[in-house]
Amino acid sequence: MSSLARPPVRPSVRVTLAQIAASADHAANLVVARDAFVAAQRVRSDLLVLPEYASAFDPRGVGPEHAQPLTGSYVTGLREAAAATGVAVLAGTTVPGDGDDWRATNAIIAIDRTGELAGVYRKVHLYDAFESTESDRFRPGPADAPPLVLDLEGTRFGVMTCYDLRFPESARRLVDAGAEVLVVPAAWVDGDLKAMHWRALAVARAIENTAAVVAVGMAGKGLVGRSLVVGPDGAVGLAMDEQPAIRTVDLDPERLRSVRVHNPSLANRRYRVVPRD
Incomplete structure (x- = not known):
């Protein structure tokens, strides 16, 4: 067999980032999500990441009127x-x-490759900042809920969302x-210095935790988009602009682990994180 005919060799985990622009229409957003699945399947991805509020978004504010149960048409369609x-x-x-x-509840759902609901993360830090009050329309998830960490192809993915990125704990x-990759679906609101904050915080979370960061922002009016993937050493391997787009990256689990050997800051820490009362 010639070298050109050999199948490609790739790391264990392939992740597709879908920086979509969602509307308030659940059915339309499901069509967009299905297209993203097709794109992910075409490149043999293991994981597709959609933004926060992928099911329904309104730039004037998302609220209970945009909600569906986990048994509703959107989640069922994703499954x-x-x-x-x-x-x-x-x-x-x-x-x-x-x-x-x-x-x-502002939630991130995890669905495995068989279509089973593998977990739900309910956003703990509500966006009560920069003249916004998300808590008027949403209730926070319990701070002491077990962390949502998923094993995919031998790599551990931890889940948080949007404003959580500002809280290193x-x-x-x-x-x-056990997370080796931090996944951050977001609808990061644009504004003075906000795009810079988004990137800087993603890089900081990667460096201080010697973890890769996959931060997927929504595109559209009033949002920064600018999804990015950061390595555990802080190097930005993928950086998108503000336009809707789909991109795919490979994450090498051995590379993730080797950084922790050379930079054992997690092993050297002297404090632990516990939820506040």
Whole structure:
């Protein structure tokens, strides 16, 4: 067999970043997500990452009116697409409130390659900053909930979202639970210095945790987009602009682990992270 005919050799984990521009229409957004699955399958990705609020987004504000249960059409459609393509997915959605609290939950769902719901992360740090009050429309996830860390092809992926990126203890808690890659679906609001913050914080979380960071921002009006992938040494391996696009990267698990050998800052730490009362 000639060298040109040999199948490509690649690292264990291939990740597709779908920097989409979502609307308030669940059905339309599901069509966009299915197209992203097809693109991920075409390049044999193991994981597809969609942004925060991928199920429904309104630049004037997302709220309970955009929510669907986990058994609704959007999540069901993602599960069907994952099973059909063999690609796992992390995606942002909005889940209705229950009981006495009418506010919705900002959630990232994890679906495995067979279409099974593998976990749900409920956003802990609500975006009550920069003249926004997400807590008016959403309730926070419990700070003491078990971290969402998924094993995919022998590599551990920890999940947080958007504003969580500003809190280093969120990332450290995931790393303490075994995460080697931090995945951050987001709808990062644009504004003065905001694009710089997004990139700088992603790089910082990578360096201080000797973990790769896959940060997927939504494209569209009032948002920065600018998805990026950062290596555990802080090197930016992929940086997108503000336009909708789909890109794929390979993550080498041996490279991730070798950085921790050469820079054992996690082993040298003297404090642990615990939730506040």
